[in-house]
Amino acid sequence: MVEVSAAKRDITPEFPMYMRGYAMRIGKSIGVLDPLYCRALTLRIDGQVFLWMTLDLCRLEKEISDYLRRVLAAKYSIPEEHIVISTIHTHSGPDISFENEGEDRNRRKAVYREFCMKQIFEAADECFDRGFLEVKPYLVQGSADGIYGNRNYKEKTSDKDVNLILFRNENHVVAGMFHFTCHPTVLGIHNMKISSDLLGNIGKALDEKYHTVFITMQGACGDMGNRQYRQGNDENELWRVRDELMEQINHMAQKETPLELKVSPVKTMEYNIRHTYDRDEIKAQIEADQKKLDETSDEDQRKLLWSGIRHLKRKMDMGQVDVSLESQIFHLGDLEIVTVPGELFSAFGLEIKKHMKAPVRLVWGYANYSAGYIVEKDEFGKGYESMSTPFPQGEAETYVERIISRLQEEYK
Numbered sequence: 001m002v003e004v005s006a007a008k009r010d011i012t013p014e015f016p017m018y019m020r021g022y023a024m025r026i027g028k029s030i031g032v033l034d035p036l037y038c039r040a041l042t043l044r045i046d047g048q049v050f051l052w053m054t055l056d057l058c059r060l061e062k063e064i065s066d067y068l069r070r071v072l073a074a075k076y077s078i079p080e081e082h083i084v085i086s087t088i089h090t091h092s093g094p095d096i097s098f099e100n101e102g103e104d105r106n107r108r109k110a111v112y113r114e115f116c117m118k119q120i121f122e123a124a125d126e127c128f129d130r131g132f133l134e135v136k137p138y139l140v141q142g143s144a145d146g147i148y149g150n151r152n153y154k155e156k157t158s159d160k161d162v163n164l165i166l167f168r169n170e171n172h173v174v175a176g177m178f179h180f181t182c183h184p185t186v187l188g189i190h191n192m193k194i195s196s197d198l199l200g201n202i203g204k205a206l207d208e209k210y211h212t213v214f215i216t217m218q219g220a221c222g223d224m225g226n227r228q229y230r231q232g233n234d235e236n237e238l239w240r241v242r243d244e245l246m247e248q249i250n251h252m253a254q255k256e257t258p259l260e261l262k263v264s265p266v267k268t269m270e271y272n273i274r275h276t277y278d279r280d281e282i283k284a285q286i287e288a289d290q291k292k293l294d295e296t297s298d299e300d301q302r303k304l305l306w307s308g309i310r311h312l313k314r315k316m317d318m319g320q321v322d323v324s325l326e327s328q329i330f331h332l333g334d335l336e337i338v339t340v341p342g343e344l345f346s347a348f349g350l351e352i353k354k355h356m357k358a359p360v361r362l363v364w365g366y367a368n369y370s371a372g373y374i375v376e377k378d379e380f381g382k383g384y385e386s387m388s389t390p391f392p393q394g395e396a397e398t399y400v401e402r403i404i405s406r407l408q409e410e411y412k
Contacts, residue, residue, distance in 0.1 A: 002261050003044040003132035004167045006175035006213040008037045009119040011056065012194060013094050013112050018105045020058035021091025022189040023307040028108075029094075033193035033235055034201060036093060038120050039215045041175055042127040045332065048263045050082045051124060054215045055116070056196040056203075057087045061098055062341075062369035068117065069368070072124055081266045081328055084339055085120070086367045088203075088218050091185045092195040133169045137259040139334075139360055140164035142252035147245050148182040150346060151225030152383055158224055159346040159353075162249065163360055165335070166210070166256065173210040178203060179362050181219025181346060186226060186241050188233030189299070195235075198226070201242045202249075209250075220340065220349025220363045222373050222385060227300070259360065262333035269327045269406045271399045275392045276320045286312045289387065308387030321390045323371050325399055329406060335360045338403060339367035343385075344374045348400045355404045357411065374399065 012035045016028035036056035043050040051072060065085050073080040096113050100106060143160045150158035158181075165177040184197035196203070203216035231237055286309055293305040315321075330337040336358040340349075342365070349363040373389040374396045380386040386393075 001046060001134060002137060002167070003134050004175045005042045005127040005130050005132050006040060006215070007123045007126035007130070008039045008213045009123040010035055011038050011116050011119050012036045013115075015108070017094035017108055017112060017194070018101075019092060019192075019194070020095035020097070021093070021185070023310045024302070025189050025192070027192060029194050030192045031194070033092070033191075033195040034204070036194065036196050036200065037203070038116070038123050039203065039213055040123040040127050041177065041213070041215045042124075042132070044132050045261050046263045048082070049076065049078050051076070051078055051127070052083075052215055053085045053120065053123065054217060055085070055087045055120070056090055056200045057093045057096065058089055058091060059366060059370035060085065060087050060096075060368070062371075063098065064096070064113070064117070065368045068120060071121070076124070076128060079266070081268050084328065084364065084367050086217065086364060087370070088184060088196065088199040088216050089221070089343075089366050089370075090195065090197040090200055092187050092191055092193065092197050094194070133174050135167040135169050135174060137261055138166045138168060138256040139259050140166065140249075140253045140256055141360075142248065144180065144245060144248055147229055147241060147248075148224060148226040149228055150223055151183065151227040152223055154228040157347070157350070159219060159349050162252065163362060164206075164249070164253070165259065165360065173212050175212055176206060176210060176214040177217060178206055178214045179217040179219060179364070181221045181224050181349065181365075183221050183225035186230070186233065186238045187235070191234065193235075195238070197238065198241060198245070201238065202245060205242060205246050206249075217362065218365045220344035220346050220352075220365050222343035222345040222375065223379075224346050257359070259334040261335055264331040267329040267406060267410065269329060269403055271325045271402050272323070273325065273391055273395050274320070274322045275395075277315050277318070279319070282312050282315055285387070304384035308384045311388035315390065323390065325371055326368065327403055328367070329403075329410065331358075331410060334358050335362070337362045337364055338407070339364045340374070341367055341369045342371040342374050345376050345379070345385075345396070347376060348374065348396065351400060352403055352407070355407050
C-alpha cells in the first residue's frame with residue numbers, strides 16, 4: 001500500500017539578502033520576483049516512511065542538512081537514510097553558507113538560516129499532522145526539446161529526461177514529484193530580485209495545474225543549462241522558458257502509466273576524497289585566467305572567469321580537500337533513485353541510469369548537501385567547472401564507478 005502526505009512553506013526572506021550563485025554580484029537583493037518554498041513529500045510504502053524535501057535555494061551545507069535530518073529522524077522515528085533534503089540550485093536565492101564574508105552578510109545569513117529551518121520543521125510537521133492518504137502512483141515521462149541541454153557543447157549528448165510522478169486518490173492528484181536536469185540559471189548576474197528561477201517556477205505551475213504540492217528534484221546538471229538556447233537573461237525570458245517547458249509537460253501528461261512502489265532496504269554509499277593541492281599549479285592557472293578576464297568583454301565569459309578565479313583562490317587558501325560524498329540508493333519497485341551531494345556532470349548521470357533497471361530512474365543532485373562540481377576528467381582545463389571543482393582530475397570517474405558497482409551488487 002502506498003500513502004502520501006505533502007506540504008509546503010514559504011521561505012522567501014523578509015529582508016534584503018546577499019544572493020548565492022554569481023561571484024560578480026556583490027549587492028543585496030532589492031525585491032522579490034517570485035516566492036521561495038520548502039516542499040515536503042512524505043511517502044509511506046507498506047508501512048515504511050520516507051521524508052523527502054526540496055528547498056528553493058542554491059545549495060545547502062552538510063552541517064545544516066545533517067542537523068535537520070537527525071532531528072527529523074528522531075522526532076518521527078524515521079531512519080535517517082530515508083530522509084533527503086535537497087536544493088534546486090537557483091542562483092537567485094539567499095546565501096545561507098557558513099563562510100565568513102563580513103559582519104553584515106554573516107548576520108543576515110544567520111537570521112535567515114534560523115527562519116528557514118523553522119519553516120522546514122513546520123512543513124514536516126504538517127505532513128504528519130495532516131495524515132496520509134492512500135494513493136495510486138502514475139508516471140508521466142518524456143524528453144524536453146529545444147529548451148536546454150549541455151551548456152558547454154550544444155551537440156553533446158545530455159540528459160533531457162522529464163519525469164513526473166502523480167499520486168492519485170480516486171480522480172484527484174494529492175501530491176507529486178517533478179524531476180528534470182538543468183541548471184536553473186535563466187536569470188543572469190544583473191538580476192537582484194529573489195527568485196526560484198526555472199525549476200521553482202515549474203513547481204509553482206504544477207502546483208497550480210494539479211491543485212496540490214509537487215517536490216521539485218534536480219538531476220545531474222553539472223554541465224546542463226539553457227545557455228545555448230537563451231534569448232535573454234531577464235524575467236521575460238524566465239516566463240518564456242517556463243511556459244515553453246510547461247507546454248511540453250502538458251503534452252506529456254496526456255499519457256499516464258501506473259507504477260508499483262514497494263519497499264527495499266535503502267543503501268548508503270560513501271566515497272572519501274583527500275587531496276593536497278599543487279599551489280604552484282593553481283597560481284599559474286589564476287594568472288592565466290586573470291589575463292583572459294582582463295582581455296574579454298563577453299559578459300558570460302567574465303562571469304565564469306570571475307567565479308572560477310574566486311574558487312581557485314579559495315583552493316590556495318585551503319591547501320587541501322577532505323570531503324565525503326554520501327549517496328543513498330533507493331530501490332522502490334518501479335522507482336529507483338541515486339542521490340548525489342553535488343553537481344554531477346550529465347554524462348555521469350546518464351551512465352548511472354543506464355545501470356538501473358526500474359521504469360523510473362532518477363539521479364537526484366544537490367541531495368542533502370553540495371560538495372561542488374563532479375567533473376569528467378577530459379573536461380579539466382576547458383571550462384569554469386574544472387576551475388571550481390574541489391576534486392582532483394579522475395576522482396569523479398572513481399566515485400561514479402563505486403555507485404555503479406554498488407547498484408550491480410544490489411541486483412545480484
